[in-house]
Amino acid sequence: MSTLLRATELHGLVVVTLGGDEIADVKDVVWRAAGGSVLGFTLNKRGLFGGPMKEVLTWAALHWVGPDAVMVPDATVLVHRDDVTGAGGAAGRGGGDVIGDDVLTEDGRRLGRVVDVIIEVEASGDVVGYEIEADEGLRSGGQRVLLPLPDTLAVSGEKLIVPAAAVDFVADDLAGFGAAVEQFRTQLRTGTS
Amino acid sequence: MRFTEALKREIVDTSAASSIGRVAGFVVDPRTHAVTALRVKKADHDILAWDDVSAFGVDAVTVDTAARIRAPHQGVEADQPSLLGHRVLDERGVEHGAVDDVEFDPESGTVRYLLTSREEIDGARLRGIGTWAVVVSV
Amino acid sequence: MDVSPLVWVVVAVAIILAVLLAVLVIQRRRRAGGVVVVGGAADADAAPEHREES
Numbered sequence: 216m217s218t219l220l221r222a223t224e225l226h227g228l229v230v231v232t233l234g235g236d237e238i239a240d241v242k243d244v245v246w247r248a249a250g251g252s253v254l255g256f257t258l259n260k261r262g263l264f265g266g267p268m269k270e271v272l273t274w275a276a277l278h279w280v281g282p283d284a285v286m287v288p289d290a291t292v293l294v295h296r297d298d299v300t301g302a303g304g305a306a307g308r309g310g311g312d313v314i315g316d317d318v319l320t321e322d323g324r325r326l327g328r329v330v331d332v333i334i335e336v337e338a339s340g341d342v343v344g345y346e347i348e349a350d351e352g353l354r355s356g357g358q359r360v361l362l363p364l365p366d367t368l369a370v371s372g373e374k375l376i377v378p379a380a381a382v383d384f385v386a387d388d389l390a391g392f393g394a395a396v397e398q399f400r401t402q403l404r405t406g407t408s
Numbered sequence: 409m410r411f412t413e414a415l416k417r418e419i420v421d422t423s424a425a426s427s428i429g430r431v432a433g434f435v436v437d438p439r440t441h442a443v444t445a446l447r448v449k450k451a452d453h454d455i456l457a458w459d460d461v462s463a464f465g466v467d468a469v470t471v472d473t474a475a476r477i478r479a480p481h482q483g484v485e486a487d488q489p490s491l492l493g494h495r496v497l498d499e500r501g502v503e504h505g506a507v508d509d510v511e512f513d514p515e516s517g518t519v520r521y522l523l524t525s526r527e528e529i530d531g532a533r534l535r536g537i538g539t540w541a542v543v544v545s546v
Numbered sequence: 547m548d549v550s551p552l553v554w555v556v557v558a559v560a561i562i563l564a565v566l567l568a569v570l571v572i573q574r575r576r577r578a579g580g581v582v583v584v585g586g587a588a589d590a591d592a593a594p595e596h597r598e599e600s
Contacts, residue, residue, distance in 0.1 A: 226579035233499060234438075235538020242579040254584065259577050266576050281501015284541075312580035332581045 219389045220280065221346065222332040223314070230258065230272060231284045237261055238290050239268060243312075244332070246342050251367055253340035255299070256285070271296045280336040313375060318347055318362065320379040326353050326362065329375065333361060333392065343396045345375070353382065361386040363399040378403060409464070410523075411492055411510040419448060421474040422462060428474050434510070435485050436519060438534045438543075443517035445485055448477055455480045464514040488537055496524055497541035504529070507542060 222244040230239040239258035246253045255273035259265050270293035278286040287293075318326045331346035344363045353360065363384045364377060384399040386392040411434060419428045432454070433447035446456045446469070460476040461469055471477075480486045496504040505524040512519050512531075519531030522542065529544050536543040 222581045223579075227577075229540065231497060231501075231540050231543070232536065232538065233543050234536035235497070235541045235543045236536075237538070237540035240577075242577065243582045244579070245582045245584060247584050257579075257582075259579075264573055266573075279500040281498075283503040284497055284501040286497075286499055286501045286543075311582045311584065313583050314581055 218337045220336050232289045251342045274340040318375045322379045361392045363396040409514045418468045420468045422470050423473050441519050441531045441534045453477045453479045458517045495541040498546045
């Protein structure tokens, strides 16, 4: 069983300890292209006027990510962003947001624009796909579709590159997307190695 | 017995045969899944430890002397929000509505069930009672 | 030229509203989240919680 979530659904989600106390809101979802997994979250203080926090939450420190809250063992798991080079560095630079970026295949075909990132939240925090607003060529223009990602991928600035074969495994909803990602990755492994 | 039945029940000092106050709330230890103290209304202080209760009867809570009523200790007794009406969240971050009532054993104080509008949650699943939610295991 | 006190009240209220709106907009932007990619292998190696993988 795997649980897939849209990264933007995590924005503003409350971070709660197993003791039941709320300690922060999720700000950014930070992930690493090489390895394709979520490193962690940057945080806002609770409440409308709470600004960004200096502490971040690493994926390894999480208890669980659910639809209504991000659960952590206790408040001590938050670490200062300077102590986590990967997640904190990205937050410090404030850049690298993939939402709105163009997706191109390796053979130079533009598929669409990223509107969301799909994360497998059960175990590893694996980033399994993009939700894109498709260009005319892929589907009827403007339609949102799910595009599977390989285990690792190259991110180079504003352009996101995916293997051409990803087009064959496009899904319309999260229900069937997990299986599509598995098939796509299996094909990549057997096809290229 | 349920929290909503037990609320407002009279607390009687058996040595003086007089009323001390009324049950205004419950302090629950999420680790032992049991009521550890009662909150008392209309008394000088507002905590009566469960161990100091002589009997949790159908019509009244009895205590041997009014001197058992004391000030809340720092921490849980002072800060714990009321379970009734509080949001229920499981440890996987899924909400389960709010606590409508709590079924407890009037002998031992053990919490048997948390009742939400949707389900009965076994008291043994209690993990934490905090400012945001009651956290239960899955 | 005499200006009605009512005009000053209206101007004051307008200024207060504009400031409030600006604060709200700034706050929204400060709190807005994204999906941030950290790209290179350097970042990955430096992240202590994933060191065991590399």
